[in-house]
Amino acid sequence: MTKLDAPAPESASAPARRGRPSKARAQGNGDTREGILDAAEDLFSKHGFYGVTIREVAREAGVDTALVHYYFGAKRGLFDAVFLRRAEVWNNERVDAVNRYARDPGPGGMTLEGLFEAFLRPPFQWSLKGGPGWKHYAALVAQTNANPTFGGETMARYFDPAIRRLIELIKQIMPEAREVDLYWAYHNLSGALTLTLGETGRLDRLSGGLCRSGDLEAACDYMIRFAAAGFRAVCAPGPDR
Amino acid sequence: MTKLDAPAPESASAPARRGRPSKARAQGNGDTREGILDAAEDLFSKHGFYGVTIREVAREAGVDTALVHYYFGAKRGLFDAVFLRRAEVWNNERVDAVNRYARDPGPGGMTLEGLFEAFLRPPFQWSLKGGPGWKHYAALVAQTNANPTFGGETMARYFDPAIRRLIELIKQIMPEAREVDLYWAYHNLSGALTLTLGETGRLDRLSGGLCRSGDLEAACDYMIRFAAAGFRAVCAPGPDR
DNA sequence: GTCTATAGCTTGATAGAC
DNA sequence: GTCTATCAAGCTATAGAC
Numbered sequence: 001m002t003k004l005d006a007p008a009p010e011s012a013s014a015p016a017r018r019g020r021p022s023k024a025r026a027q028g029n030g031d032t033r034e035g036i037l038d039a040a041e042d043l044f045s046k047h048g049f050y051g052v053t054i055r056e057v058a059r060e061a062g063v064d065t066a067l068v069h070y071y072f073g074a075k076r077g078l079f080d081a082v083f084l085r086r087a088e089v090w091n092n093e094r095v096d097a098v099n100r101y102a103r104d105p106g107p108g109g110m111t112l113e114g115l116f117e118a119f120l121r122p123p124f125q126w127s128l129k130g131g132p133g134w135k136h137y138a139a140l141v142a143q144t145n146a147n148p149t150f151g152g153e154t155m156a157r158y159f160d161p162a163i164r165r166l167i168e169l170i171k172q173i174m175p176e177a178r179e180v181d182l183y184w185a186y187h188n189l190s191g192a193l194t195l196t197l198g199e200t201g202r203l204d205r206l207s208g209g210l211c212r213s214g215d216l217e218a219a220c221d222y223m224i225r226f227a228a229a230g231f232r233a234v235c236a237p238g239p240d241r
Numbered sequence: 242m243t244k245l246d247a248p249a250p251e252s253a254s255a256p257a258r259r260g261r262p263s264k265a266r267a268q269g270n271g272d273t274r275e276g277i278l279d280a281a282e283d284l285f286s287k288h289g290f291y292g293v294t295i296r297e298v299a300r301e302a303g304v305d306t307a308l309v310h311y312y313f314g315a316k317r318g319l320f321d322a323v324f325l326r327r328a329e330v331w332n333n334e335r336v337d338a339v340n341r342y343a344r345d346p347g348p349g350g351m352t353l354e355g356l357f358e359a360f361l362r363p364p365f366q367w368s369l370k371g372g373p374g375w376k377h378y379a380a381l382v383a384q385t386n387a388n389p390t391f392g393g394e395t396m397a398r399y400f401d402p403a404i405r406r407l408i409e410l411i412k413q414i415m416p417e418a419r420e421v422d423l424y425w426a427y428h429n430l431s432g433a434l435t436l437t438l439g440e441t442g443r444l445d446r447l448s449g450g451l452c453r454s455g456d457l458e459a460a461c462d463y464m465i466r467f468a469a470a471g472f473r474a475v476c477a478p479g480p481d482r
Numbered sequence: 483g484t485c486t487a488t489a490g491c492t493t494g495a496t497a498g499a500c
Numbered sequence: 501g502t503c504t505a506t507c508a509a510g511c512t513a514t515a516g517a518c
Contacts, residue, residue, distance in 0.1 A: 032483080047390065050291035054512065064485055069513060071483095146387045148441040149288065160447050183448040184463040191436030192429040200389040206401050207424040222425040226471035233470030234463055273501080295494060305503055310495060312501095 033071050036061045038133055041082045045140040049079055049150055083144065083151050086137045087158040093122045094162045102169050110173050112228035119166050120193065124220040127197060135199075142198040145190070163190075170231065177235035185234045189227040196223065274312050277302045279374055282323045286381040290320055290391055324385065324392050327378045328399040334363045335403045343410050351414050353469035360407050361434065365461040368438060376440075383439040386431070404431075411472065418476035426475045430468040437464065 039061035043052040054075055058065040072078040101118040102110060127138040144151040145159075167182050174182075199213045211218075280302035284293040295316055299306040313319040342359040343351060368379040385392040386400075408423050415423075440454045452459075 048289055048291060048388070050289060051390075053510080055510085065512085066486085066514080067484060073513095075512070143388060145443065146436060146439055146441065147289070147384060148443055149292075152443070155443065156446055163447060180448075180451050181463075183444060183452045184459065185467060186447075187437065187444050187452070187460075188433040188464060188467045191434070192432035195387055195432030195435055196428065198387055200387065202386065202389055202393070202396065203424060203428050205397050206404060206427075207421075210421050211424045211428070218425065219428075222422075222475055223429060225474045226426060226429045229470040229474030230467035233466045294492080296492085306494085307496080307504085308502060314495095316494065 032061075032063060032067070036063060036068055036071060036078075037082055037085055040078050041085075041133055041136045041140060044079060044082060045136040045143065048143065048147075049075075054078075079150060080154065082137075083140065083154055084158075086134070087154070090123065090126065090137075090141075091158055091162040094119055095165050097122055098166055098169055102172075110169065112170065112173060112231055113224055115166070115169055115173065116189075116224045116227055119162075120220055120223060123193075123197060124216045127199075128216050138197040139199060142194045142196075145194045170235075174231070174235050176237045181235045182231075185227075185231045188230055188234075189223070192223055192226070273302075273304060273308070277304060277309055277312060277319075278323055278326055281319050282326075282374060282377045282381060285320060285323060286377040286384065289384065289388075290316075295319075320391060321395065323378075324381070324395055325399075327375070328395070331364065331367065331378075331382075332399055332403040335360055336406050338363055339407055339410055343413075351410065353411065353414060353472055354465055356407070356410055356414065357430075357465045357468055360403075361461055361464060364434075364438060365457045369457050379438040380440060383435045383437075386435045411476075415472070415476050417478045422476045423472075426468075426472045429471055429475075430464070433464055433467070 036057065040052070040057045043056055043060065054065050054068050057078070058068050061068075068078060072081050097118040098115060101114055105111075105114055123138060123141075126134040128135075141159075144155060148155070163186065167186060170182060171177060196213075196216070196219045199216075201213050203211050203213050213219075277298065281293070281298045284297055284301065295306050295309050298319070299309050302309075309319060313322050338359040339356060342355055346352075346355055364379060364382075367375040369376075382400075385396060389396065404427065408427060411423060412418060437454075437457070437460045440457075442454050444452050444454050454460075
């Protein structure tokens with residue numbers, strides 16, 4: 001036995017990919033390439049790098065294994081390509097959102113809640129409404145964040161700048177906060193975000209069905225309030241400091 | 242076992258395993274078995290189930306691959322054995338700790354901070370002072386929690402009761418809190434705990450060396466304050482509810 | 483670009499001597 | 501209990517026809 005659960009029959013392969021019969025033949029069929037990435041994204045997000053074989057990716061994408069190598073070289077190249085594809089969109093949008101909020105926070109100025117709303121809502125929205133690929137990607141990022149063997153350098157390169165920008169803005173809200181405290185506080189938020197985007201289903205079972213992992217709208221609302229209060233407790237200068 | 246201060250002289254490979262020449266031959270050499278478990282625990286915690294081969298486990302344990310199968314059957318059996326070995330100790334201690342706290346919370350009665358201290362400190366202490374095996378196990382639990390393909394049923398069976406007991410006691414502190422809110426709040430805490438026990442090192446890099454992932458004493462202190470404030474913000478009945 | 487075919491290796495697992 | 505030896509299956513990756 002090598003596999004523990006069958007590859008999802010889910011069609012991460014090729015929906016909404018019609019209507020482009022005569023297109024850019026110049027440098028490869030983009031649809032095929034994207035289809036392979038979609039399949040790999042799905043599988044990697046569920047089973048991790050080692051838990052997925054090129055053959056499975058090829059089968060789910062409906063192509064031959066050789067084609068996977070043609071496009072992405074070694075297996076690791078495929079993983080990196082999957083990871084990179086949405087990294088820039090993901091993080092640019094978060095940075096834009098917090099910057100937009102910082103520029104125009106509304107009456108009363110910036111709040112932690114407002115800032116987290118800007119920072120957290122995009123990934124949740126992508127996962128909810130961006131199509132299956134984005135949901136898989138969210139789970140993949142979550143898993144990669146918790147296991148730095150892969151994408152360690154990539155995570156840092158693409159994700160850290162957005163986080164640093166967030167922390168800068170938090171400093172404007174809490175000028176007295178110590179840097180160490182801010183980073184440790186963020187670490188707590190990061191863990192919550194990671195586990196939630198993974199949608200592992202454990203909360204469903206634990207709560208006896210009272211909560212659903214997939215209810216990301218609620219998850220985001222809770223996280224914003226939870227984290228804002230947490231930051232205040234940890235970073236605000238108090239009498240016992 | 243309530244004492245954590247006694248560092249187990251445990252090692253992943255096989256030193257400090259002398260002094261028992263004539264012992265229980267009845268049902269197998271316990272040292273060999275434990276040595277295999279130690280090696281597997283180490284490797285699984287770093288690379289996951291699929292990222293580890295039986296051969297690597299055997300090599301690190303200093304035995305032959307056939308012996309691994311002799312003791313644990315299929316590869317999945319080895320993984321489960323690793324996971325189960327410390328699960329009971331881990332959770333019994335947490336339950337005992339919160340129960341002890343509930344029985345004698347000191348003047349002023351129970352607080353969220355006191356309860357989380359009782360619930361969170363044990364795993365951190367084991368990881369810090371229980372020897373390398375416990376540190377690997379902590380990382381393994383963290384990883385498994387974030388990826389329920391493995392140990393999903395096991396996690397639920399051994400870990401959920403402790404969590405339910407925690408939530409029961411939180412209810413005593415916050416009787417007005419809604420069940421859904423409590424579970425979602427716990428989910429935030431769970432994510433933070435998971436990421437932290439994994440000691441991925443990402444925080445070190447992100448903070449430019451200001452924080453160290455391995456500083457679990459600090460991590461636990463932060464987490465207690467962060468989570469307590471988070472629970473209050475999310476579960477306490479407020480005007481906007 | 484896409485496929486067939488296959489090389490070359492590693493894997494999980496077992497049989498059997500000691 | 502522990503090891504040697506080995507198998508069948510599966511893997512990544514490539515060469516080459518179309």
